[in-house]
Amino acid sequence: MATAQRVRDLLETIPTGIFVNGTFRDSSSGATFPVHDPATEEVLVEVADATADDGAAALDAAVAAGPAWAATPARERGEILRAAFEGLHARADDFALLMTLEMGKALPESANELKYGAEFFRWFSEEAVRIAGRYTPAPAGTGRILVSKVPVGPCLAITPWNFPLAMGTRKIGPALAAGATMLVKPAGLTPLTMLLLAEVLKDAGVPDGVIAVLPTSKSSALTGPLLADPRLRKLTFTGSTGVGAALIGQSAPGILRTSMELGGNAPFVVFDDADVDHAVGQALLAKLRNSGEACTAANRFHVHESVLAEFTDKLVAKMSEYVVGPGIDDGVTIGPLVSADQRDIVSELVQDAVGKGGTLRLGGVAPEGKGHFFPPTVLADLPADARILREEVFGPVAPIIGFSTEDEAVAAANDTEYGLASYIFTRDLDRALRVADRIDSGMVGVNRGVISDPAGPFGGVKASGFGREGGSEGIEEYLETKYIALQ
Secondary structure (H helix, E strand, O other): OOOHHHHHHHHHHOOOOEEEOOEEEOOOOOOEEEEEOOOOOOEEEEEEOOOHHHHHHHHHHHHHHHHHHHHOOHHHHHHHHHHHHHHHHHOHHHHHHHHHHHHOOOHHHHHHHHHHHHHHHHHHHHHHHHOOOEEEEOOOOOOEEEEEEEEOOOEEEEOOOOOOOHHHHHHHHHHHHHOOOEEEEOOOOOOHHHHHHHHHHHHHOOOOOOEEEOOOOOHHHHHHHHHHOOOOOEEEEEOOHHHHHHHHHHHOOOOOEEEEEOOOOEEEEEOOOOOHHHHHHHHHHHHHHHHHOOOOOEEEEEEEOOOHHHHHHHHHHHHOOOOEOOOOOOOOOEOOOOOHHHHHHHHHHHHHHHHOOOEEEEOOOOOOOOOOOOOOEEEEOOOOOOHHHOOOOOOOEEEEEEEOOHHHHHHHHOOOOOOOEEEEEOOOHHHHHHHHHHOOOOEEEEOOOOOOOOOOOEOOOHHHEEOOEOOOOHHHHHEEEEEEEEO
16 A cells, blocks of 8 residues: 555656656646546646647657657667666556556556556567668569658657556557657546656657657647647547547548547457356456456457356356455555546446346445445346447446357447457367457457557457557558659
8 A cells, every 4th residue: 555655755756747848847828737536536736738839839849859860770769768668667666656546546457557558668669670661673674662661750649548658658659669759648637647757758868859748638729739730740549439530530631640549349258168267267357457447348248148147156256356445555456437427427337227127236336425436347137228238338347148159149249330359268269260250350369358468469440440559560650651763
């Protein structure tokens, strides 16, 4: 457990200004906005509220710094990212505590996010030196074909609140490795982690202007002018499908390169030959990681009717062991949801399911008092028109429904506008590969409930977006292809 003094000491030392051209400073308006602790609803600190003028200043600095950063040897860019990786680990305790304070997740989960988020800097420090082109004779014998990769130019990253570090590092890492500059607009609920990351990046040797962090309470007022500025060449966004669609529309006049990691509604399919105990253990990871506030979280549990009762009973038993409370307290495994609005949305989806005939097997009622808490919840006997089967639930709620055939399971899994992640549990490798091919999602976990990996390409299809983050594919999002025809 973090002591009150430890919390005070951290909050007194973290940066709270906008970060532009290598300096933390007040916003141009002098305005600030509060950051709250979702466990206590108390104000942690006030941070500078960036304006359109601040965004313009950050883009000015990014444009000015761009040519020199693009010309910096790839090995040097990689070494700076490696230094940032080490800097994150050197301040691991600070980052973990800060994420728990502003976002709510249990402290061990924040520590795991630090490890995961830092890996994007290590991975892309290695990818920086592997940016390749090609040189070949023209088939017609008319000359030579030279193909090179060049940085896309100034980028804008808009990051969400649920993984306040990792959603930034997996965008910043490839951009800097590619030689691009970047402006980051963190979520207004959780800006502190990104501001502290800016300090780490500066200490690691990132030149002035190459990275900016612009917290704001008025997102559209900041991002709108940036998206309309012809000097901006790339937008990368993680968040809801609705907001993503609006941003795609705003980026269209400037023909911006865009990457969109949007909503999810992940099916978790348990076949009759699955190891039920293993599936339950992995279901806890897929559902309760980050208190369920993850786009890859299992949203619907489709379980073969022959193991439906066993799986449900065992999942109820295991989920009932989780401890709900402030994330900084020892022994807590489920912290608060990030906001009252988020808690109310989860509660509304549960009430809709029960009101339409679903059975509440566990939880389902938010406790009274301070904090945005919601207990681990299991729903069974769900009707087909329950909203929770169609809508993404960002909370610790597991709706379970049965199926009888493989075709029925695949159809149910694909019965969504989303296509980010899915999970399959079976002992039959042929079935696993066959079903993985048939499910419409960008990522499929086979007999595992956690699939995110910096070395793998993260992203979805359909309403879950386009583009990939991580893996060897991730850096391509920040590179343009140039063809040079040689005589």
